[in-house]
Amino acid sequence: MEPVPSRPITIRDVARHAGVGLGTVSRVINNNPSVSSATRELVNQTIDELNYIPNPTARRLSLGKTLTIAVIAPFFSRPSTVERLRGIEHTLVESDYDLIIYNVETVERRDSCLRDVIRPERADGVIIISLSPRDEDIILLERAEVPVVLVDANHPSLTALNRIIVDDVEGGMMAADHLISLGHHRIGYISDILDNSFNFTSSRDRFRGYYQAIESANIEINPAYFAQGVHGLSEARRLAMKMLNLPIPPTAIFAASDTQALGVMEAARRLELRIPDDLSVIGYDDIEVASYLELTTMRQLLYESGQRGVDVLLQTLAEPHQNPVCELLPTELVVRKTTGPAPMINGLRSKINSLSAH
Amino acid sequence: MEPVPSRPITIRDVARHAGVGLGTVSRVINNNPSVSSATRELVNQTIDELNYIPNPTARRLSLGKTLTIAVIAPFFSRPSTVERLRGIEHTLVESDYDLIIYNVETVERRDSCLRDVIRPERADGVIIISLSPRDEDIILLERAEVPVVLVDANHPSLTALNRIIVDDVEGGMMAADHLISLGHHRIGYISDILDNSFNFTSSRDRFRGYYQAIESANIEINPAYFAQGVHGLSEARRLAMKMLNLPIPPTAIFAASDTQALGVMEAARRLELRIPDDLSVIGYDDIEVASYLELTTMRQLLYESGQRGVDVLLQTLAEPHQNPVCELLPTELVVRKTTGPAPMINGLRSKINSLSAH
DNA sequence: CTGTTAGCGCCTTCAT
DNA sequence: ATGAAGGCGCTAACAG
Numbered sequence: 001m002e003p004v005p006s007r008p009i010t011i012r013d014v015a016r017h018a019g020v021g022l023g024t025v026s027r028v029i030n031n032n033p034s035v036s037s038a039t040r041e042l043v044n045q046t047i048d049e050l051n052y053i054p055n056p057t058a059r060r061l062s063l064g065k066t067l068t069i070a071v072i073a074p075f076f077s078r079p080s081t082v083e084r085l086r087g088i089e090h091t092l093v094e095s096d097y098d099l100i101i102y103n104v105e106t107v108e109r110r111d112s113c114l115r116d117v118i119r120p121e122r123a124d125g126v127i128i129i130s131l132s133p134r135d136e137d138i139i140l141l142e143r144a145e146v147p148v149v150l151v152d153a154n155h156p157s158l159t160a161l162n163r164i165i166v167d168d169v170e171g172g173m174m175a176a177d178h179l180i181s182l183g184h185h186r187i188g189y190i191s192d193i194l195d196n197s198f199n200f201t202s203s204r205d206r207f208r209g210y211y212q213a214i215e216s217a218n219i220e221i222n223p224a225y226f227a228q229g230v231h232g233l234s235e236a237r238r239l240a241m242k243m244l245n246l247p248i249p250p251t252a253i254f255a256a257s258d259t260q261a262l263g264v265m266e267a268a269r270r271l272e273l274r275i276p277d278d279l280s281v282i283g284y285d286d287i288e289v290a291s292y293l294e295l296t297t298m299r300q301l302l303y304e305s306g307q308r309g310v311d312v313l314l315q316t317l318a319e320p321h322q323n324p325v326c327e328l329l330p331t332e333l334v335v336r337k338t339t340g341p342a343p344m345i346n347g348l349r350s351k352i353n354s355l356s357a358h
Numbered sequence: 359m360e361p362v363p364s365r366p367i368t369i370r371d372v373a374r375h376a377g378v379g380l381g382t383v384s385r386v387i388n389n390n391p392s393v394s395s396a397t398r399e400l401v402n403q404t405i406d407e408l409n410y411i412p413n414p415t416a417r418r419l420s421l422g423k424t425l426t427i428a429v430i431a432p433f434f435s436r437p438s439t440v441e442r443l444r445g446i447e448h449t450l451v452e453s454d455y456d457l458i459i460y461n462v463e464t465v466e467r468r469d470s471c472l473r474d475v476i477r478p479e480r481a482d483g484v485i486i487i488s489l490s491p492r493d494e495d496i497i498l499l500e501r502a503e504v505p506v507v508l509v510d511a512n513h514p515s516l517t518a519l520n521r522i523i524v525d526d527v528e529g530g531m532m533a534a535d536h537l538i539s540l541g542h543h544r545i546g547y548i549s550d551i552l553d554n555s556f557n558f559t560s561s562r563d564r565f566r567g568y569y570q571a572i573e574s575a576n577i578e579i580n581p582a583y584f585a586q587g588v589h590g591l592s593e594a595r596r597l598a599m600k601m602l603n604l605p606i607p608p609t610a611i612f613a614a615s616d617t618q619a620l621g622v623m624e625a626a627r628r629l630e631l632r633i634p635d636d637l638s639v640i641g642y643d644d645i646e647v648a649s650y651l652e653l654t655t656m657r658q659l660l661y662e663s664g665q666r667g668v669d670v671l672l673q674t675l676a677e678p679h680q681n682p683v684c685e686l687l688p689t690e691l692v693v694r695k696t697t698g699p700a701p702m703i704n705g706l707r708s709k710i711n712s713l714s715a716h
Numbered sequence: 717c718t719g720t721t722a723g724c725g726c727c728t729t730c731a732t
Numbered sequence: 733a734t735g736a737a738g739g740c741g742c743t744a745a746c747a748g
Binding site: 008053055056057058060061066076077082083085086089093098099100101103116119120121122233234237262263266288289292293 | 444
Binding site: 366368369370380381384385387388412413415416417418419420421422 | 740741742743744
């Protein structure tokens with residue numbers, strides 16, 4: 001019995017201790033059937049004894065695979081992104097792949113990730129979240145030597161790529177229709193910048209749906225009821241304050257995300273507008289906090305989008321030459337307590353009431 | 359001029375195209391000064407031409423380093439954890455290290471991470487977030503062959519390990535003292551399970567501080583004013599509802615996290631208790647949403663804790679034999695609008711008022 | 717300064 | 733069924 005060396009244990013140590021060739025040890029590790037159960041047992045025992053773990057780096061080099069999945073995600077601290085990442089992480093943890101997250105907060109970073117990460121030396125597969133490719137990215141993506149899955153991202157001329165998508169136009173329409181059906185005519189839309197350098201399309205598409213719904217209902221479009229600003233609660237609050245201080249303010253506001261809806265609700269609180277009596281608010285995403293704040297919102301399957309993204313990627317990795325899939329995830333209206341019938345006279349009515357009551 | 363091969367470009371291709379030895383190319387890549395600027399220029403040009411990127415896996419194997427930092431983090435979707443991870447990611451992105459996150463949601467996973475991740479074959483350095491080692495983990499950690507930094511985690515008999523810590527006892531005391539100074543005598547504490555299998559210590563320590571503050575103020579301890587449950591908004595809401603329905607309910611509640619404070623606020627809303635008139639609420643962490651909901655809370659430097667963790671780790675990596683550092687991050691009371699003077703008679707006074715006014 | 721060579725630890729063919 | 737040998741792409745030590 002030789003002593004356990006202090007340097008890292010290698011496959012060679014195991015082979016020597018077990019008195020077999022190192023090819024045999026390798027076969028045992030990789031569950032190669034052509035090993036007698038006797039020697040397999042012996043080798044496994046030695047492995048335990050030495051507390052041996054195969055060096056992942058060496059495996060990768062030898063296999064010519066990275067054994068890692070890369071995820072390119074914008075603003076990974078946003079609740080919706082976090083939820084998608086959770087779905088990815090949970091699903092991937094059971095596989096042999098490592099997960100490495102590339103957080104994108106600038107366009108430069110976006111471009112460098114697109115350029116450098118989607119390479120076989122970096123990852124065996126790539127998931128891109130919410131970053132819809134621009135025209136010039138298409139070629140890059142379509143001839144990538146690594147399988148790619150787009151989650152919550154799309155492009156009209158894209159058919160060769162796996163995608164998990166949602167219909168944000170439809171979602172925006174459903175949200176606006178909900179408000180219209182409650183009798184609202186003055187419906188605001190507050191979102192992050194529609195024409196942004198990241199090419200985020202969701203707020204734009206939701207706006208399109210909102211617009212269509214308003215038009216179909218023969219409601220006059222009022223440009224003052226649309227406001228865009230940097231994403232975040234405080235900016236949304238600022239925009240909502242401004243909008244609600246209009247001479248004739250909206251009676252309902254559709255926010256492009258739940259986070260922004262929280263900002264709208266906060267603005268209403270500061271203006272002492274009651275929700276939903278004076279102002280209806282609807283958000284988007286159905287993040288965790290939405291249900292506790294009784295926020296009416298459009299639910300999209302965030303967690304599942306990540307989950308499905310990984311499923312599709314692993315499937316592609318297992319059988320490389322499948323046809324690319326394009327999976328549409330449903331969007332659903334969740335009515336809670338922040339939306340209600342439009343006020344009779346105008347949005348200020350009950351505010352005046354409550355003020356005079358003081 | 360030879361054609362660009364379709365298989366991945368290697369250092370050998372570059373060497374051949376440039377008409378130099380492959381050692382020279384390696385030197386150029388690694389900024390080894392002993393290359394004439396002429397050949398350096400030539401090589402760099404060839405690298406650009408071939409769009410060559412060194413294979414990271416091969417580099418790792420050859421260097422005997424993984425060039426990755428591992429982060430072991432519990433429940434990475436929690437806002438406080440996300441914020442810490444943001445600090446880590448931002449700081450690490452400028453280095454040459456990859457980041458790989460191990461999300462821990464079960465004790466089994468915690469143990470397997472502790473066992474398998476803290477190995478030189480897996481990572482060059484490890485950051486452990488909020489998972490305080492148990493007695494039996496100490497030995498494992500102290501003789502780890504990889505530098506480890508604990509962030510928001512600690513152990514009394516731990517001096518050989520880098521740590522970024524906070525004083526949660528002090529924080530709990532400050533929170534309770536704030537309420538006491540407002541005249542509150544019936545102060546509830548709502549937290550996640552103090553004696554949990556993950557050995558999370560923060561809620562326990564904050565409870566200790568809370569308890570000490572109450573005692574020092576000669577306020578009678580009422581066990582009914584302490585409730586624990588699984589972490590999360592809804593459970594906190596449930597516990598708060600129950601506590602606020604006591605015959606003599608508390609006039610103030612200290613929640614062990616902002617998320618739980620939101621649950622308390624939600625409970626108050628449902629019971630039509632006004633904040634802070636009928637009920638004062640104080641949270642912990644100062645996550646983003648806290649400022650918008652005007653939540654009084656204990657601020658701890660979440661982002662910075664990650665940042666400092668990485669700084670310390672990179673420092674240790676650069677100069678391995680430094681003395682371990684133990685850095686205490688400050689905790690600060692942020693008074694907003696959810697805490698106010700204790701009601702005169704009892705917590706129900708204004709509730710009764712508002713009900714009779716209906 | 718630069719080309720050559722010997723590994724890094726593992727997997728995989730090729731013999732046996 | 734198993735041992736031996738070559739190679740994955742790169743770095744670093746050595747020789748010139």
